[in-house]
Amino acid sequence: MTQTVYSDKVIVDNVFKYNRPSAKSMKKRRLFLALAGLFIGAVNGVFGAGGGMLAVPALSFIGGLDDRGSHATAIAVILPLCLISTIVYSLRSSFEASVVLPTVIGVFIGGVVGALLLKKLSGDLLCFLFYGLMLFAGLKMIFS
Amino acid sequence: MKFLYFILAGVLGGVLAGMGMGGGTLTLPLLVLVMGVGQLTAQYANLIAFLPSGTAALFLHVKNGLVKKDNLFYLLLPAFVTCSVSSVFATQIQGDLLKKLFGGFLCIIAIFSLVMKVFTPKNKSKQK
Numbered sequence: 051m052t053q054t055v056y057s058d059k060v061i062v063d064n065v066f067k068y069n070r071p072s073a074k075s076m077k078k079r080r081l082f083l084a085l086a087g088l089f090i091g092a093v094n095g096v097f098g099a100g101g102g103m104l105a106v107p108a109l110s111f112i113g114g115l116d117d118r119g120s121h122a123t124a125i126a127v128i129l130p131l132c133l134i135s136t137i138v139y140s141l142r143s144s145f146e147a148s149v150v151l152p153t154v155i156g157v158f159i160g161g162v163v164g165a166l167l168l169k170k171l172s173g174d175l176l177c178f179l180f181y182g183l184m185l186f187a188g189l190k191m192i193f194s
Numbered sequence: 195m196k197f198l199y200f201i202l203a204g205v206l207g208g209v210l211a212g213m214g215m216g217g218g219t220l221t222l223p224l225l226v227l228v229m230g231v232g233q234l235t236a237q238y239a240n241l242i243a244f245l246p247s248g249t250a251a252l253f254l255h256v257k258n259g260l261v262k263k264d265n266l267f268y269l270l271l272p273a274f275v276t277c278s279v280s281s282v283f284a285t286q287i288q289g290d291l292l293k294k295l296f297g298g299f300l301c302i303i304a305i306f307s308l309v310m311k312v313f314t315p316k317n318k319s320k321q322k
Contacts, residue, residue, distance in 0.1 A: 156201035
């Protein structure tokens, strides 16, 4: 079944399908999108990161977008947010070129590599490795 | 030499970001824990780093028709407001608090994602 934009995601025989939403469900969905927006904005502003990790599930579960659509649309959400944060940070904190410049170069190179790898490399092992590492880093940051 | 390590930290986060897994959540701890950069400086670097990569990615996604714009406004408007306020908040926090908060955020995301991963039915990958 083809996906309508912001369609209702339903599970039929354990497979996700998409239905055109009713007016009532549309209204409810907008409210939840707005609530998610409040949270995503707050997180992305205070940490300068993490908005995408929240926007993807929000767009998927509330918006009913599929995997590719929610990832792509999440970038449209966090890019303007990052722009706002960058402006605020630049006005209120110091710019350390020795850190910022190489990081910018690295992220750009990595981004291209990651986008190319996407089709070849995916899987549960990578996910568990990533989240395990994340948990470890988080604990270390709290207790260091 | 340090220059190269910063590039490497960026590359590692960038690869994940390119794969759609949240690169900043890797770049930030690398910069802070391994390279000893201050939390706010790391966040600032990560934000700036995302702008060119994100713009390039967005351009490609829009071209491929993957970005769904309808109703996006309802999410974006409140996000703009809280993002502006919390950005100011981030630049005002003193000491290690910002780092600890981010550590807590990482833990929550990691545990939540692991739990989701374990309990999601396998045939979710069939969704189109």
